Amino acid sequence: MLRRLDLRGFKSFASPISLDFGPGVNVIVGPNGSGKSNLAEAIVWSMGEQRANKLRAAGMTEMVFSGGDGRPAAGVAEVRMTVSPAIDDPGLPTEIEVARRVTRTGEATYQLNGTSCRLLDVHESLGTFGLGPDALAVIRQGQVEAVCTARPADLRAVVEEAA
Amino acid sequence: MLRRLDLRGFKSFASPISLDFGPGVNVIVGPNGSGKSNLAEAIVWSMGEQRANKLRAAGMTEMVFSGGDGRPAAGVAEVRMTVSPAIDDPGLPTEIEVARRVTRTGEATYQLNGTSCRLLDVHESLGTFGLGPDALAVIRQGQVEAVCTARPADLRAVVEEAA
Amino acid sequence: VTDGFQQIFTVVQERFTDAIEVLFPGGAGRLVAVEPEDEDGEMGIEISVVPAGKRARPLAMMSGGERSLIALAFCLAIAMTRPAPFYLLDEVEAALDDTNLRRFLTLVRRLSKETQFVMITHQQPTVEIADTLFGVTMGSDGASQIVSRRLGDSIEGVARTTVRRQ
Amino acid sequence: VTDGFQQIFTVVQERFTDAIEVLFPGGAGRLVAVEPEDEDGEMGIEISVVPAGKRARPLAMMSGGERSLIALAFCLAIAMTRPAPFYLLDEVEAALDDTNLRRFLTLVRRLSKETQFVMITHQQPTVEIADTLFGVTMGSDGASQIVSRRLGDSIEGVARTTVRRQ
């Protein structure tokens, strides 16, 4: 389960904001351009997405809030995501908290349960929950038909990933 | 103006069907998979679209109704489109009727105002009205954002086309 | 030829700015002539839109709905300048929220006095501005039928199950 | 490893067929293991769906709504077999008509008893199955705010102008 998402300075979310998700169906609504897909990208970014073009950007520094009318740009973008596994498993931790930061000058840091770590550690740790930026579990805006254009080998890879 | 569209055997339109369009706003509704985009493709095909992949097909014979539950495939696909210019112009005909046929075996014929002609004649004739399969005036399903990904030279070409 | 282009382009620029004013209230938009990237390249046209309260950003960073509106503003700007015989739009409003959809339809309605539109849609507000309405259905034999060409309750059967209205 | 795959795949196949039965009433769907195209290629999985009354056709020829439903059926089939911790779906129902949207939401609701979903939407029927609702707005200073986390009328202000409801 996605438990909690904390953001500050990430894309259009200049101020610190927290979302406490519940079980079942969580729905996010709002006008065009309000920041809904930016929230999806915050989740995907905190999972360790490294391809800037998957985040509608040319580089990671573009994740930092770059200002608005009468509001200056931020110096840092930070996202913290807390997740629990799909099913209770004594072999897995009950919860994982990952955090990712990037400064306007491009310095990147990662945390796992509050402790500094490498991006690789984030990938591996979330991988034990079956989470990662490339999972079929995340369908981005405009991408729903992707399964229909996937090659047979790619579809097999998706099923293998689940296995 | 698009005056009239006659189809038979074109994609899911097995039976002969006619649509008389009116001035102003014409709206087409219907369930998923009912044939709305097939109508758009009938229009684009009758304008002389030659790229099968712009018609969700691998070849033009796929334009022929290929059968349904208890309904055999058709032998021919035919679309007839009648258009008038955007603005009354004494230098232009008041109306043009183009017709296009393809058989299941791939024989293709074209007509201009009821007389057999070549595809090139259809292109040139509709071109005098500013119509063609590639115009900005036709926005296909899933393609609305195309202008945003177009290169500056392409946008200029679109404006030049209108000039 | 270039002068003919410049004349048309100037009008398209004005109409684009007008359209953006309607679609992005409080925002601003313009079309800019840009130098070619290569030595022998063509001059180009670049789109610049700044929604209300925001800063100028590349189109790629804008939302799906914002990009749809911008593309539609460009199309409508040309329609306002040198209209085509008709405009065929297949589900172009899919990404728009209700408010923006109505803003877009306001522009379409205005233009439709002079220009014909053929719009395929699942959206009730679009159905509401129709002068002529066609309902398409798929038969149990795999063949499409057109069930209605008139406004009013004869289209109800098709629209009720397909057009999003609540 | 291959046996583990075969076990999972068999269940995914069954769930896919079940999902297609809900999303394409009267139709049929299955996942087929296929030979690799190249000598040393991998085995693959191909999707085959025949809507009611129609014949088998390549996915490319199907409509936007049909392709969305098929892709969602595949995703849900895996969710029914080996669920991920959560599913994040951004405007995946944009191409669905009202009836198909409700069929899809029926499956989501059923699965949501065991599995968490986070859905971004402009569609009122999707809002109606929410257990938790978040409203996002853009401030005049270019910064996003979250206006509500609760169900009920506190979200009305945001939903009224953005969620398509008629």
Ligand SMILES: Nc1ncnc2c1ncn2[C@@H]1O[C@H](COP(=O)(O)OP(=O)(O)OP(=O)(O)O)[C@@H](O)[C@H]1O
């Ligand atoms: N680094 C940044 N700093 C400030 N604002 C940004 C930044 N990156 C993106 N934005 C703004 O975020 C907005 C896009 O937000 P988002 O894509 O989340 O909208 P949305 O709610 O998903 O809209 P839609 O319903 O149209 O999909 C853009 O208008 C853009 O200006």
Ligand SMILES: Nc1ncnc2c1ncn2[C@@H]1O[C@H](COP(=O)(O)OP(=O)(O)OP(=O)(O)O)[C@@H](O)[C@H]1O
């Ligand atoms: N040659 C053909 N013969 C018979 N049926 C065909 C042929 N080509 C396509 N079809 C059928 O047409 C259907 C697609 O129709 P179309 O794309 O027009 O739907 P639509 O009304 O636009 O739906 P949506 O709202 O989902 O976009 C497919 O189900 C396909 O089976």
Ligand SMILES: [Mg+2]
């Ligand atoms: Mg979005």
Ligand SMILES: [Mg+2]
């Ligand atoms: Mg369609």
